[in-house]
Amino acid sequence: MTAPRPAAGPPSSSGVRRGGDTFQDLFVWGAAMRVIGPASRFAQVEVEITGAGNVDDVVLRSRTAGGDVYGQVKWATNPADLVDETFLTTPPRAGKSKSLLQKLYTSHVALKQHGNDHTMQLITNRPFDGGHPLLGHADGRTDLLVPHASQVSARTEAGTMVDRWAEHVGVTRAELLDMLGHLQFIAGRTISAERDHVRTLMLAAGLDGSEQALQQGLTTVAGWVVAGTRVVNEQDVRQAVTGLRRETPSALLVVQSIDADPHADEATVAVQWVGLYDGDEPRARVIPRDPESWNRMDRELATAAAMIENEGWSSTVVRGSMRQTTFFRVGTALPQVRQHTLRYVQRGETWSTNATKVTLDDPTLRRTQLDLGKDLAVAVGTTVDPTEEVATWLRSNQVSIHHLLTITPAAGADDASITDARHAVTHAEKGTQPGSGRARRPSRRQGGPPFLGWPRRALTPARSSSEPNPHHSGLRTSRSGTRLHTDVHCSGLNTRPNSPDRHRRTSNALVHQSPQCSRTRPSFPPAAGL
Known part of the structure; x- marks a missing residue:
């Protein structure tokens, strides 16, 4: 495995633009992988389309009515920049245009004309302002600001902020909360983390999950953008990955043990245990509040493994933040003795239980x-x-x-x-x-x-x-x-x-x-x- 090397210096203006393009291309290629992924509910991906307001950078169209996902990608050149009050409510040109929050609400109203099943995503490498009365309480399970925003008293700091946002947008409190119920904050996503994420989707789709294959996918996305291709259907994606096919698709098991996965909805099966622990960050989540939770986790993981095998999968891509023995338990829940292959992508390397063995001396x-x-x-x-x-x-x-x-x-x-x-x-x-x-x-x-x-x-x-x-x-x-x-x-x-x-x-x-x-x-x- 090649270790990442530090940058030679700060990026140039061109480098900043390229970084933002790469960030957005990763989400587009990831969306394409969801179109051809196992049991996909999406029919096509659309890039920078019209008619979606300000959430048009990457759109996933559902195979059935409703359920479309609209993404707005925001790249911050300064890693210290946050998703905070200024980012959301300050117009970029001193009042001569709308703020991001106002634009998101306008997009929500436009999308509601086609039904109320849409999801909007604000995707950014900016982390949350943890001290903000609303943004510091995003639900790690859903990436939404509700139910926190809807349950706080109007007399609290958070309740006052809800009213302030409603006044800023020019709507009622109920109308703002309705919009927040459709808006996911996919915050703090680094390029390296997103590369690993997209590679898991490639493996689950039965493709080569190497770094070289990912780069080929990003080149494909750049080609779509340059050629003005705005709508990419399933057939288009399958044609683009013809040379990347390696084996049959895999199930995707997402284990959210000590941290939530921002893309858990992609999973064949997902388990969520973050709420069983105290602690504001993953490294602080060690022992659950109730000792009985150990057995609950064991039962849920065994159930997840049974669901995967009962659906006929013999290969599973594992993703998620977990401690070591949780990894071990995954290995026993889906064992190689039953000819089940496990794969995990971490720090640019794909680790697989069916990797070719090499010659080593006895330990x-x-x-x-x-x-x-x-x-x-x-x-x-x-x-x-x-x-x-x-x-x-x-x-x-x-x-x-x-x-x-x-x-x-x-x-x-x-x-x-x-x-x-x-x-x-x-x-x-x-x-x-x-x-x-x-x-x-x-x-x-x-x-x-x-x-x-x-x-x-x-x-x-x-x-x-x-x-x-x-x-x-x-x-x-x-x-x-x-x-x-x-x-x-x-x-x-x-x-x-x-x-x-x-x-x-x-x-x-x-x-x-x-x-x-x-x-x-x-x-x-x-x-x-x-």
């Missing part, structure tokens, strides 16, 4: 005797050896472990030990050793999803109650770091130790079921450390 196994019980703990280290820290934690919490088995690459733990999906799959399968089970995960620093190395049998997901203490004097935490410790759930034993303060990057611990508890189905909480 190194290190056994540490603990004599705390009858179970086996397995720690997998790819960038660091986690043995001492995991053993210390197991002893301090008196977890029922007989011995700890640490598995590291043959050449030792290193941040370059897993370079791509081929190495990850090979490293996982190399783990078959008598009595050891199989437990692998690729390096988080290398960006691979842990389901590539999830044990296909005999291992239970690790229980986690850990979140690093960011104020710990000897610890530097990062979002990409792994912070996992184990809570055994076996044969009636269900300990919930206190959260440890010490953690290492890129290590993992799993609990091997002993024979006497092999029929126990554990609860699964996602581990910290996405």
Whole structure:
């Protein structure tokens, strides 16, 4: 995988325009992929059309009456710019034209003449102003400002802002709220995130999901724009992707564990658990408020997997923000032993469970005797050896472990030990050793999803109650770091130790079921450390 390189300097005026064009082209090509995606409800994509007001940059036409999606793309050259009060209500030419909010309302009125089932999207790389009484409360499940805007009291700051917006637009409070019920704010979208998003759609459509294939798609969109092609139907899209076809289409499973997916409506099946956690941002969402939520998540993921397989899918593209053991659970819910292929796009790399294996030496196994019980703990280290820290934690919490088995690459733990999906799959399968089970995960620093190395049998997901203490004097935490410790759930034993303060990057611990508890189905909480 090629790591992204920093820009040589600030963009020129031409570079700014090209950045905005690329941003919009990504959404157009993504819309085209939705037209040919599995069980698509859309018949065609339209680009910069007339008659849609100010939400005409990219339009998806539904196959049935109503349900069209109209997008307005706004590119900010300054990454510090926000979706805030000024952005929405200040006219661009000192009162000589309408503000963005006024234009959006005018578009809403025009679209209502054709029915009331439309969706408008304001798509931008600008993040929200989190301190705004309305914009700071967008619903992460729907990207709408309602129901918050409709439920606040008129005497609150948010309620006053609703009235101020209504007065600014020149409509009643009810009319403004009706518009807000149709307006999605797709905010904070970076080009890199959107590239990964569109590549998942390409994979789900059965296309080559490589960076080169995506670039070919963007070139196609640029050709449509230059040629004045405004309406692109399904046949046009299929003709454009003729050379990109690779295999049969895949289901799309969107797992919204610690952060909402702005495009969850694209999924074959989606699960949404963000509301089960406290915390204002993904990294703060570690343990749900109610411990029973672990079992709810397990049941819903099992149901999602059953729906995918019952519909006949044998390949699934996984997308979403989740912690490591959630990735592991996805791997067991849709296992390779049933000939099911999983793919995940992250940081420009496609990780697949059916990647071609490469030649690797057998991994190194290190056994540490603990004599705390009858179970086996397995720690997998790819960038660091986690043995001492995991053993210390197991002893301090008196977890029922007989011995700890640490598995590291043959050449030792290193941040370059897993370079791509081929190495990850090979490293996982190399783990078959008598009595050891199989437990692998690729390096988080290398960006691979842990389901590539999830044990296909005999291992239970690790229980986690850990979140690093960011104020710990000897610890530097990062979002990409792994912070996992184990809570055994076996044969009636269900300990919930206190959260440890010490953690290492890129290590993992799993609990091997002993024979006497092999029929126990554990609860699964996602581990910290996405």
